[in-house]
Amino acid sequence: MRQRHVFGAVFALEAVIAGGVFLVVLAVLAWSLLRRRARTAERSERPRVEAFYVAGLAAFAVFLVAWTAWQNHEEHPAAGPRPLRVDVTGFQWCWDFRYPRSEGHRRVTGTCKGRDMPTLVVPTGRTVQLRLTSRDVIHSLWVPGLRYKTDAFPDHVNTFTLTLDRTGRWRGRCAEFCGQRHWSMDFWIKAVPAEEYEHWAHAGTAPA
Template sequence: MKQRHIFGDLFALESIVAGVVFLIVSAIFGYAVVRRRAARRVTPSERAERPRLESYYVGVLAVFAVFLVGWTAWQNHREHETSPRPPVRVDVTARQWCWTFAYPQSAERRSVSGTCRGDDLPTLVVPTGRPVEIRLTSRDVIHSLWVPHLRYKMDAFPDHVNTFTLTLDREGRWVGKCAEFCGHLHYAMHFWIKAVSPEEYDRWLQQGSGQEAAV
């Protein structure tokens, strides 16, 4: 699960950096409080500015900011690297309040949908080990495709297509949700994403649209 691993690495590093900065600031603040407590009657400095100290402070902040921005951009590039293999394409359309998954590369241009009521959740079927290109759009308002297990989310806009590529390295089934408030049934706008072996995926893709239950 490339997206999941990249997100985990990025979150861990940024948490460590945030923790270090918090400890440094807390230590300086505590030192200032203890050193400048009223009982010691410390005379305030007559200097209004400390340009050298301030320049060091700004420089340290700039280094942290440049590092975090650069690291995040690099991880984002890793997450969206193009694969030399031709990807499997799935057209995902969000609507109030469910999803449609279309497979234009199949002979019958197979499409999977549902009502997102009770057990009638559509299933996004993908093969393991193959890059899958998701082309995401919306029929009405802004939605957001979110798979918590994969740590991945992307918005769906009307009259616009967002594209991303993912590769799942093991079989399984995980729940997906809409992460953008889109109306009174937003809370029920769920779907399944299911990864199967390439052979099973090819067999499923050649079946008729009424064979979704066989997945």
């Protein structure tokens, strides 16, 4: 679950830094207010202190940008020579999953009404490349439990990879308001052992 671990590490570090900066600014503000009340108002220039303040902010900014970019690279590794490709199409108001390289070009879709939610089936331990687009308006594929979220645009393909290292099932949904039934635009992503996936992929039109 590389995505979830990377997201957790980035969020934790940036939250700690943001909290520390907030406390420092709050302390300086309180000290300034108390000092102003205790002394007569007079303006004094302290270029050295201001220079240290600006340098500290610049150092934090450079670190955060560089570290976040590096973590983003770790979060989305390059796909291998033959990843499992799945073409994902969002539409009002459900999802269409196609496996163009599987025997019979396996396809899973649904209406997203009640229990009729499509299931994106993937094998564990294998790199999966999702090619995401939209048939009508902007949608967003979001799996909260795995920390995956990518927008789907009409006439454009967004590509990202994922690798799930254990079996399980997670609920996904559309995270971009897309009309009347946006609230019901849910799906499942299911990770199964490689042998079970191969059996499913060659099982014709059997439900997921």
